[in-house]
Amino acid sequence: MTTTVVNKRLLGFKPNANQRYIGRGSPWGNPFTHLPLSRTKARFQVETKEESMIRYEAWLRERLAKEQNFGRNYWNLTVMS
Numbered sequence: 001m002t003t004t005v006v007n008k009r010l011l012g013f014k015p016n017a018n019q020r021y022i023g024r025g026s027p028w029g030n031p032f033t034h035l036p037l038s039r040t041k042a043r044f045q046v047e048t049k050e051e052s053m054i055r056y057e058a059w060l061r062e063r064l065a066k067e068q069n070f071g072r073n074y075w076n077l078t079v080m081s
Contacts, residue, residue, distance in 0.1 A: 027070070030056040 006013060008021070022028035024041040032052040033042035046052050063070050 028060070031059065032056050 006019075008015070008023075020026075024030060029041070030052060031043040032046050032055045033040045033044070034046055034049045034052050035042070037043075037045050042052075044055070046055060
């Protein structure tokens with residue numbers, strides 16, 4: 001199965017039945033941000049946007065390795081609407 005990441009705010013974006021929301025507020029959401037924490041749902045503030053992506057990748061890989069059901073739970077997430 002191929003995974004494609006899309007921005008749901010993209011003009012003309014239409015979700016389908018095979019898409020799942022993985023943004024902040026979901027178990028797969030990035031908990032790191034370079035913005036002030038008061039402006040986002042992130043839990044951890046870092047210096048730059050690039051650092052937030054690097055930290056998110058490491059965090060996600062660690063969760064996938066340690067939590068057996070984390071990857072399987074993807075399909076239990078709410079379908080985008």
